[in-house]
Amino acid sequence: MAVKVRIPFAIQSLFDGATEVEAEGRTVREIIDDLEKRYPGVKQRLCDDDGELRRFVNIFVNDQDIRSLKGLETELSEKDEIAIIPAIAGGVVR
Amino acid sequence: MQGHGWLRYHRQMLLKGWGEEGQRKLSNAHVAIVGVGGLGCPVALYLTAAGVGTLTLVDADAVEETNLNRQILHWQKDIGKPKVQSAVEKLLQFNPNVKIFPVHGQLKDETIEKWLRDANIIVDALDNFPTRLILNRYAVRTRKPLVHGAIYGWEGRATTILPYKTACLTCVFEEGPPPGVFPVVGTTPGTIAMIQATEVLKLLLGIGQPLLNRYLIYDGLMMTFHTVKIRRRPNCPVCGKF
Numbered sequence: 186m187a188v189k190v191r192i193p194f195a196i197q198s199l200f201d202g203a204t205e206v207e208a209e210g211r212t213v214r215e216i217i218d219d220l221e222k223r224y225p226g227v228k229q230r231l232c233d234d235d236g237e238l239r240r241f242v243n244i245f246v247n248d249q250d251i252r253s254l255k256g257l258e259t260e261l262s263e264k265d266e267i268a269i270i271p272a273i274a275g276g277v278v279r
Numbered sequence: 280m281q282g283h284g285w286l287r288y289h290r291q292m293l294l295k296g297w298g299e300e301g302q303r304k305l306s307n308a309h310v311a312i313v314g315v316g317g318l319g320c321p322v323a324l325y326l327t328a329a330g331v332g333t334l335t336l337v338d339a340d341a342v343e344e345t346n347l348n349r350q351i352l353h354w355q356k357d358i359g360k361p362k363v364q365s366a367v368e369k370l371l372q373f374n375p376n377v378k379i380f381p382v383h384g385q386l387k388d389e390t391i392e393k394w395l396r397d398a399n400i401i402v403d404a405l406d407n408f409p410t411r412l413i414l415n416r417y418a419v420r421t422r423k424p425l426v427h428g429a430i431y432g433w434e435g436r437a438t439t440i441l442p443y444k445t446a447c448l449t450c451v452f453e454e455g456p457p458p459g460v461f462p463v464v465g466t467t468p469g470t471i472a473m474i475q476a477t478e479v480l481k482l483l484l485g486i487g488q489p490l491l492n493r494y495l496i497y498d499g500l501m502m503t504f505h506t507v508k509i510r511r512r513p514n515c516p517v518c519g520k521f
Binding site for chain 2: 268
């Protein structure tokens with residue numbers, strides 16, 4: 186099952202500059218695994234070594250934070266839209 | 280029309296919910312803008328134009344040449360000058376009715392109370408996450424509205440935090456991103472700054488619907504505005520245990 190994934194500016198370079206892609210999966214975790222196959226390096230940007238979502242990364246399904254749903258195990262339906270939203274600092278960090 | 284020099288506010292006072300009473304609210308207000316860079320410059324410029332009575336500007340940096348593509352209150356001749364000084368010089372020429380307190384220093388837990396005590400509303404126009412977290416903690420502790428903005432490249436974010444009523448910054452992001460030098464085009468902070476300034480004016484006037492529990496994402500390349508719902512986290516270390 187394919188869902189739309191909105192890509193934030195901060196990681197668009199991994200997606201050849203795409204702002205939105207389609208990915209296959211029944212859960213958010215499967216979506217990330219599918220993205221990793223096609224765009225290597227994505228998983229490492231979003232997840233820690235244990236495969237859990239990094240603390241400065243949020244993922245929203247239909248505008249709901251997955252941390253308030255079932256996290257990476259949140260189940261998806263055909264027309265769901267996913268947005269990846271990492272924290273951004275907003276300038277130069279010294 | 281009441282007040283010396285209020286003719287300059289005539290067009291905004293025509294708005295429903297504004298008038299002389301609204302303008303008086305602005306005139307009596309004190310807004311702190313933390314960070315006088317890409318976001319803080321246009322926020323300060325427009326709040327000065329609108330006649331917010333008192334502004335506190337906080338920034339520890341001096342103007343550098345790489346700032347000049349976006350930090351519109353700082354000009355070629357200002358390179359090397361403290362940003363707060365450069366900003367105050369322009370703002371007072373723009374609208375001498377406004378009182379401005381420049382603070383040239385790094386915001387820390389030890390200094391924040393002294394510098395922001397008198398502000399009714401705080402604008403987060405910072406360029407780094409650790410200081411944002413200090414600001415967020417202070418805003419929650421003192422229950423002051425915090426208008427947040429952040430940018431990266433062509434993308435910008437904004438939300439309005441009313442402590443204990445809406446999600447705070449730590450409810451949304453448990454920690455900050457890794458450090459780095461980010462690309463940015465001046466129009467991105469310009470766009471987000473206009474949203475922040477609009478939010479401040481609405482809060483001061485008590486009109487409209489602020490960005491409460493809504494996290495706005497602006498994509499300048501695709502020219503989209505997208506809002507996701509955010510909510511308070513019961514286990515938030517800053518505003519949780521409610």
